[in-house]
Amino acid sequence: MNYFGQHLIKWYETNKRNLPWRNTRNPYKIWLSEIILQQTRVEQGLNYYLKFIEHYPAVEKLASADQDDVYKLWQGLGYYNRANNMLEAAKKIVQEFNGQLPSDYNELQKLKGIGSYTAAAIASIAFGISKPVVDGNVFRVLSRIYAINTPVNTSAGKKEFESLAAELMSDNEPGTFNQALMEFGALYCKPKNPDCPNCIFSNQCMAWQNKSIAKFPVKNKKKAIRKRYLYYMVIEATNKAGSEFLLMKRGEKDIWKNLYEFPSVEFENEKEPEKVIDQFNLIYQTNLKQFHIKNISENYIHQLTHQQINAVFIRLIVNNIEKIEAENSILLNSQKKITDYPVSRLTERYMQDQEII
DSSP states (O other), rough: OOOOHHHHHHHHHOOOOGGGSOOOOOHHHHHHHHHTTTOOOOHHHHHHHHHHHOOSSSSSHHTOOOOEEHHHHHHTTTOTTHHHHHHHHHHHHHHHTTOOOOSSSSHHHTTOOOHHHHHHHHHHHOOOOOOHHHHHHHHHHHHHHHOSOOOOTTTHHHHHHHHHHHSSSOOHHHHHHHHHHHHHHTSOOOSSSSSGGGOTTTTTHHHHHHTOGGGGGOOOOOOOOOOEEEEEEEEEEETEEEEEEEEEESSSTTTTTTTTEEOOEEESOOOHHHHHHHHHHHHOOOOSEEEEEEEEEOOEEESSEEEEEEEEEEEEESSEEEEOSSSSSEEETTTGGGGGGGGHHHHHHHHHHHTOO
């Protein structure tokens, strides 16, 4: 074992967080944790992992689950395509691999939602295969220690860091090495305010020696953020049983696919409520005449990776809810039932603010 790996693993054994997926070699549980933790902090992902293990303790249970149930359990975690890919992958694991995740690195990548990073994590941690895991934490640690100027968000950068990580990896403990390197980046070599004076690699770290910590990792400029303006029509009818709301299921070609929400109209900029209602009538071929506006929400700003959603919810009280002609599914729900359906975090925030749920 080289010095770097030996030093790192020794640190890890003393400082690692006690997380449930680290106390098992079960490939299903490791896979589940890796999917949940994609683009998600451990603190947030932990409860979701525990909920999924409770509801779907084995891959066969997950494979037979209803999509709406999986989405509901996933609600609030974001990036719902992960949940959909996970469900599709579970079905394939059961149908084509007899309920066992493949141990081969390349076979793992044939499952939906599993790229090179996730495949390397599963292969190394569950099966002891020597494949380096390279994520944001790894980029940060290695770029600082070795003062690597290659942008990490380029194919050349990814290859360079994978090659270096493979060189530094312990052949005897690849899974432990990968987890240790990621943990060191998460707990010690943080993006901001890393504890450099007390770092176990301070004598080696070229960035620390050259007082250039903030420079690394080097990244090319990101794409411009696209701003979108969504106006949601919260159409409500009241009867003896309580309030009823109209929900729609989103399609496959945009954000939040297959989630439920109030029908919406999108514009390129801000609009007055009257114009929104007129456009709504035109698009959905309906005629909202007998109504009054109960309230209009503040502007909800919801940040996605390359999009900023500016959403306003217009709550209308109507005598009865007309059927809207649209390709997406239409659901008529009582207030008691509206919580049964998976919605985006944006819609959930509004529903909580209005005490609809």
